[in-house]
Structures are given as structure tokens and as C-alpha cells.
Amino acid sequence: MDKAKIRLSANEMELVTNAGWILTKNAIIEKAKTLFGELQEKMADHLKKNPLQLMIDVTQASPKISKGENYKGLPYLMLDYPRIFDKENIFAIRTMFWWGNFFSITLHLGGSLKIKAEQNCVDAFEIFKRNDFSICINPDEWEHHFEISNYIPVKSMAETQWKKLIREKKFIKIAKKISLHHWDDAEKMLADGFKLICGVLVS
Numbered sequence: 001m002d003k004a005k006i007r008l009s010a011n012e013m014e015l016v017t018n019a020g021w022i023l024t025k026n027a028i029i030e031k032a033k034t035l036f037g038e039l040q041e042k043m044a045d046h047l048k049k050n051p052l053q054l055m056i057d058v059t060q061a062s063p064k065i066s067k068g069e070n071y072k073g074l075p076y077l078m079l080d081y082p083r084i085f086d087k088e089n090i091f092a093i094r095t096m097f098w099w100g101n102f103f104s105i106t107l108h109l110g111g112s113l114k115i116k117a118e119q120n121c122v123d124a125f126e127i128f129k130r131n132d133f134s135i136c137i138n139p140d141e142w143e144h145h146f147e148i149s150n151y152i153p154v155k156s157m158a159e160t161q162w163k164k165l166i167r168e169k170k171f172i173k174i175a176k177k178i179s180l181h182h183w184d185d186a187e188k189m190l191a192d193g194f195k196l197i198c199g200v201l202v203s
Contacts, residue, residue, distance in 0.1 A: 025075070025099075029067070029075060029077065032077050032097045033065060033067070033077060035097075035186065035187050036065050036077060036079045036095065036097070037065070038187060039079065039095065039187050039190055039191060039194075040063040040065070040079055040081055042187075042191050042194075043063065043081050043093075043191070043194055044063065044081070046191075046194065046195060046198065047082070047198065050198060050202065051202075052082070052198060052201050052202055061081075061082070061083050061084065062081075063079060063080070063081035063083075064079070064080045064081070064083060065077060065078070065079050066078045066079075066080070071098060071144065072145065074098060074099040074100055074101070075099040076096060076097060076098045076099060077096070077097040078094055078095070078096050078097075079094070079095040079096075080092050080093070080094050080095075081093060084113065088111045088112065089110060089111035089112055089113045089114075090108055090109060090110030090111060090113065090114070090141075090171065091108075091109055091110075091113040091117075092106075092107075092108045093105065093106070093107055093108075093194060093197055093198075094106045094108055095190055095194075096144055098144065098145075100180075101145070101180070102146070102177045102178060102179060102180060103177070103178040103179075103180065103182075103186050103189075103190060104144070104146070104175050104176060104177050104178065105175065105176050105178075105190050105193040105194060105197070106144075106173055106174065106175035106176075107121075107172065107173065107174045107175070107197045107200075107201075108141070108171070108172070108173050109121075109171060109172040109173075110141070110170065110171040110172075114170075114171060114172055117172070117201055118166055118167065118172075120200050120201055121166050121172055121174065121200065122162070122163050122166050122167070124200040125154065125159050125162050125163075127196065127199075127200060128154045128174060128200075129154040129155045131176065131193075131196060132153070132154075132155070132176060133153075133154050133174050133175060133176045134146060134151035134152055134153045134154060134174070134175055134176070134177070135151065135152060135154055135157075135162070135165055135172075135173070135174050135175075136150060136151055136169075136171075136172075136173035136174075136175070137149075137150070137151070137152055137165065138150040138151075141171045141173060146175075146177050151173075151175060154174075174197075176193050178190065178193075
């Protein structure tokens with residue numbers, strides 16, 4: 001056995017002998033979960049007062065918060081509401097907390113539900129542009145990072161390119177990233193993003 005592979009660096013030794021940082025990490029995750037819990041109540045209340053004009057009830061499934069430890073090696077939380085994921089259709093507004101990176105809110109559409117919402121999204125080019133949203137260009141719809149291989153800012157593209165992506169891709173993902181430095185305002189910023197997305201879908 002190569003002992004160099006299991007030998008700890010000075011920094012690793014400091015961390016492995018200090019339980020405090022893990023406890024702090026757990027506390028931060030719980031605070032993010034509480035934030036999402038409060039956010040989902042605001043989302044549900046908004047949709048009750050402003051139902052989405054689609055042919056099915058997209059609020060039939062209750063909000064779901066999922067926790068994971070390893071999206072690209074880092075912990076995360078996801079809140080999906082509304083959420084429809086089946087073999088043919090996707091309709092979800094996904095809120096994400098990704099440790100060390102960002103909060104985000106994403107509209108994810110696929111199948112017949114994507115087709116129903118296409119024109120609304122096409123017409124909302126200026127809205128998404130003004131509000132610093134990005135659109136997914138990756139063929140893999142299950143990546144969430146904001147590197148240029150996955151998302152490009154709407155404000156950096158021509159409207160013709162926007163329309164082409166909306167029309168021709170088998171799915172739509174339009175997302176906004178919020179810095180973790182805005183933690184104290186994140187709930188409001190995410191709620192505002194949610195209301196903006198819902199406004200696009202009922203216009």
C-alpha cells in the first residue's frame with residue numbers, strides 16, 4: 001500500500017481533529033432548510049392567489065425539499081415546487097442551495113408542458129434579460145452549475161438565438177443565480193424570482 005495516499009496533510013490533520021467545523025456545517029444546512037421551508041409557504045400562497053394557466057394542476061404535488069452531500073463533491077439542498085417529473089413531462093420550479101457556490105431558482109420544462117409554455121418563454125426574452133437570468137445550453141438537463149458549458153446569460157445573447165434555443169431544445173431551463181453573500185436577503189430574492197417566473201407563465 002502506498003502510505004502517501006492515506007497520509008494526512010497538516011490542513012487535513014487540523015480538520016479531522018476538529019469536530020467544530022462539521023457541527024457548523026450542519027447548522028448552516030439546517031438554516032438553509034429552514035429558509036426553504038419558509039420560502040415554500042410563500043410559494044404555495046402565491047400560487048393559491050395566482051394559479052398558473054396550464055391545462056393541468058401543477059400544484060397537485062406538495063413541495064419537496066431534497067438534501068444531498070455530493071453534487072460535484074459539495075453538499076446541496078433542493079426545493080421543487082411546483083413539481084411534475086414523469087417519463088413524458090417535466091414542469092418544475094427548482095430552488096437550490098449549493099455549498100460554496102450559490103442559491104439559484106430555475107424553471108425546468110419538458111415534454112408537452114414545455115410545448116405549452118414555449119411561446120410564453122419566447123415572449124419573455126426582455127423580462128429574463130433585465131432580471132439577470134441565464135438559459136441552459138447543455139444537452140444534459142440534470143446539470144445545475146453556471147459554467148459557460150451549462151448556462152449563458154440572457155443579456156449576452158441575441159433574441160434570435162434565444163428563440164432558437166427555446167424552440168429547438170427538447171427541454172427548457174431558465175435560471176437565476178444568487179450569491180451566498182446575499183444570504184440575509186436570499187429568501188426575498190428567491191421569492192421574487194419565483195413570482196417573476198410565475199408571471200411569465202400566466203401572461
